[in-house]
Amino acid sequence: MGVHDDQSVYKFTVPASLIPESLFRLGCGLVNPEISNESVERELLSGQFRRQIPAQDWLERCSGNLTHPYNRMAKGAQKTIRSYTSEELKTRLIAFFNENYSANLLKLAIVDSRSLDELEKLVAAHFGSMRNLSINQLKISTHPYEGTLMGVKVRSNCLSLGRKLYMVFPLPEQTKLHLTSPDMLVSYLINNRCKGSISDCLERRHLSTNVFGQLVNRGSVGFDSYCVTVFHQNKELEMAESENKIITIVFRYLAMLRQIGPLEWLYNTFRVERRKGQTFDDENSSTGPRWKLNPLQYYCDQLLECHMQRYPLESLFTARYALPEYSPRAITDFLEFLKPDNCKVFVSGFGTDESHMCTFLSPDGKLCCEPDGPNFCSMEKLKPELIATCSAAWPSSSCEFDTELKLPKQNLFLCSDFSLRPDETTDQQPQGPRLLRFEAGPHTPAARFWFQQDNRLQTPIVFISVDLVTSPEPLVTDCASSVMLDIFVVLLVDQLNSLESQAKQVDLRLKVSRSKQGIQVCCSGYRQPLPSLVAAALSRIFELKITEHAFRKARRKISALEAQKTHKTDLCKSQLAMLLNSACSWHWSYQDKRVAINETTLESFMIFVQRFSSQIQLSSQPQRLVSEDEDEEDKRTDAAVAVMSLWSRISLAEDEEVVEESSALQQTLQEEQDQQQKQQIPRQLFAEILVYGNATAKDAEAASQIILNALPSPTQRTTETTFEAVRRRVYLLPSGSHHVLS
Incomplete structure (x- = not known):
């Protein structure tokens, strides 16, 4: 129970089975309370009428207008409750009840799993006989500080x-x-x-x-x-x-x-x-785990009391x-x-x-x-x-603080439209995402676009995934290539780390992971800024710069992750991955992957990246190659070794002092590129784009154009049938999605 200056609040938390009995007891107390000498003496002994006011609250009352009703307890009363006899207190309590307890002032909220009809019957049965005196709600029109000294x-x-x-x-x-x-x-x-x-x-x-x-x-x-x-x-x-x-x-x-x-x-x-x-998934939520477990209970404990007094019924949950x-x-x-x-x-x-x-x-x-x-x-x-x-x-030039005070920085991915889009779903639409057709020019990357509108959850959230794979040969053919793809994804994760943090500030999520034959970029959040976030992530991926230190760091990270796995968990994940048609990295044993990690060098990794793209170009820039013996020094200096611009440009460094060391790597990469040209293997990227959630077909088409503009233009288009097995309608999320196995 809470007693304020102008209201009394009765709050109970009971098991669901005791809701009827609790309403019966509360109804009896409010409709026809027992006010006798014995009950008054019992409450006096309990001491529950005492209140502890914080010192700051008390100081506010003392410094305010002492004639104001809010400040009446600023100083101790000359005659307190204990100065009255039980009979006098009973008389005063009955008079207070008759003057203030009226049905038109009663506001009742019940949180229970019963239907609304059942709860209405319970409330009508126990509170329907309460008298209605048509009393106006107590409202103080002046502030307690009015008429006092300010500043x-x-x-x-x-x-x-x-x-x-x-x-x-x-x-x-x-x-x-x-x-x-x-x-x-x-x-x-x-x-x-x-x-x-x-x-x-x-x-x-x-x-x-x-x-x-x-x-x-x-x-x-x-x-x-x-x-x-x-x-x-x-x-x-x-x-x-x-x-x-x-x-x-x-x-x-x-x-x-x-x-x-x-x-x-x-x-x-x-x-x-x-x-x-x-939200339910924010690990750093200031409201703590209690909000995540039962947000309605947290709301009822902290806000419902104030909202019931101040706001209309239709704004009870949405106010503020x-x-x-x-x-x-x-x-x-x-x-x-x-x-x-x-x-x-x-x-x-x-x-x-x-x-x-x-x-x-x-x-x-x-x-x-x-x-x-x-x-x-x-x-x-x-x-x-x-x-x-x-x-x-x-x-002001005379104030030293003015040069330091600043507003927060504006986030580029800030949302300004939280509205729900109109429902476009029909009974004739197939189950799962549907393939959308859009006009593709000669320089448009090879892509297929899938879309499904959310007509069930009705939230302002959209999910976008972009799967990037190569054609015509599969990228992952053995354990070594699977390990290299894992290393490549680790480098991409580090590249997108700052962008992911920037997105999280405005309640967006960004993840990059490996799929069966490539990489996948997944974003979720509000509809309006999400396509720009995906495009920014793809642009950063294409501008990736790799140093030997970064490569070794990624390789060590993969090695540490694999070392944590036992044979039993490795076997279970492999079986589960095959059932879900998930990433191939779990199809090889731990021993094979450990050997592949140890045998992976910067040279073999760069050749793998070249196989991933047919648009590899070499350029010379003064950099320094670091040997294995200088690995610890690498951690401190992070000296650049090679610069790669993925799919659109990849450049390796060479220095005049280390031309002999870098020329071998350049020659190997050039031979690999020449061999592909002789074999006439038309490698290119193919994008599978999925938009799901609070969006219309036009919204999805606009998002696809933004995403396609961030992808490199292919040298040769690929027919759609080449990638027919990449996605089927029955799958909502792409194969290998990090949402499937994390």
């Missing part, structure tokens, strides 16, 4: 706030802004820890370890407050000076936001971050989450409230124990630490020079 620093006389500094701004009620929630955008920027953020600027000066801004919900409707909490590292001798620096940095950041003004891409970044924080509206005016208006002359700063008293956070016990009005003297706190106006610095236009 002040409130310092407690004896209370410790636990190494925290609070900056509180009074606001009008923000309930009607739940579709855009400008306070959440400001909180996202204040809480950000990127370079140029408030946290970064404070940490550089060893002033703070963390900053946190949020809209404060005091359980009251009619007014709101916004609070910036700074976890400081002040020393007592420098306490006042450090506090002023913290205040200045926060206000200079807010001045920067006002000067730059609303930016739609910044709002979309916040929207993505908001959605990303409430979906955020469908971008309102520059609302953001501008909100920032105007966050100024020095509309703020109270709350700090600990000098000489207090900062490791301890004080509390105020209600209704007795007792503090955990007694003050020295009659005054509980002191209030001082912020210095004029401090207010002038905080209020100056941004940027």
Whole structure:
């Protein structure tokens, strides 16, 4: 049970089998409660009516308007509950119940697996007889700070706030802004820890370890407050000076936001971050494992109570989450409230124990630490020079912090459209993805394009995979070529590592893995930026540069992975791979793969890459080849050995001092290329592209063109029948997908 200034909340978590009995007991207590002398004495003995108010909350009430209803508990009552007799308390409780408990104010939420009809019958049976007095909801139209001094620093006389500094701004009620929630955008920027953020600027000066801004919900409707909490590292001798620096940095950041003004891409970044924080697969989710196990339970525990009081029923789950509206005016208006002359700063008293956070016990009005003297706190106006610095236009040459404070960088793969696409599915469509036809020019890479719209899950997510294989001969013919393909994929993973991190920041996923006869690039996320992410990944693959150090590092990684496998697991994975028609790397024994790894050299690996592509060109650039004896030195210097541009260009290095060492490798590669030309083997890439999810056929065709533009043009087109066995309709995911076996 939770008691607030204007509402009482009853919360129960019981087994599903006890839901009917729990509703019966709760209904009896709300419809016809037992209020007798015995029940009053029983509750007095339990002591559950006591409340512990945090010191910061108590200081806010003390510094506010003491005639305001919200601040009535700022000081201890002259006559407390224990001063009344049981009969007097019973009379007061009955009067309170008769005045405030009405059916039109009751809001009930039940989370259960029963049908809606069953739950409605239970609620009607137990709560249907509750009287309706048509009482208006209690709403306080004025703020508790109204009529008090603003732009002040409130310092407690004896209370410790636990190494925290609070900056509180009074606001009008923000309930009607739940579709855009400008306070959440400001909180996202204040809480950000990127370079140029408030946290970064404070940490550089060893002033703070963390900053946190949020809209404060005091359980009251009619007014709101916004609070910036700074976890400081002040020393007592420098306490006042450090506090002023913290205040200045926060206000200079807010001045920067006002000067730059609303930016739609910044709002979309916040929207993505908001959605990303409430997903099931994010390992670093700030909400922790409890949200992943039961997101509805987490929502009910943390948000449902406030949402039921403030928002209409149709917005109960989407308020302050979906955020469908971008309102520059609302953001501008909100920032105007966050100024020095509309703020109270709350700090600990000098000489207090900062490791301890004080509390105020209600209704007795007792503090955990007694003050020295009659005054509980002191209030001082912020210095004029401090207010002038905080209020100056941004940027100001007189303020050293303005050159450090910056906005987060814009992500190139940011989504701005989270809408669901219209359903185009029909009963005549075949099961699984369907083959789409599109016009292909003479320079278009050989490709087939598959598409299936999601008409079941109804999420804004799209999955795109690109399988790249060669023709006409298979790439993997033995254990050695399979190992080389594994090494090649490891190099590609390292090449795409930074791009994968950039995509993850905006809730997109990027993976590159090996398939049966080539490589596969898989992306998932929001529809709008996904084709550009796939194209960027393919472009980076084609610009891959290989050094001897990188090759040896990849080979060691493959060797370490294979060494971890036992014969039993190797046999099980091999059998499972054959059943799923998955990657060939599991079809050979561990002993064969270990021998193949040890025998793989840079020369044989480059020849394998040349077999993978018919567009190999050699070029000379001054580089240095590193011998096996210098492997440890390689780890520190990462000296370049060979530069390869995959499929479109591959270049090897040579240096005037090591011409004799590199010429042998170049000659071998040239002989391999000449031999292929004599045999007239028309090797080229073939792409299998799949789009599945929240997209229409036109969206998929547009995505295919973006992806095809990132692929190299072939020298000769390949007929579709050559690759007829690469994909069948019954398979949704490509053969060898990392989603099948990870």
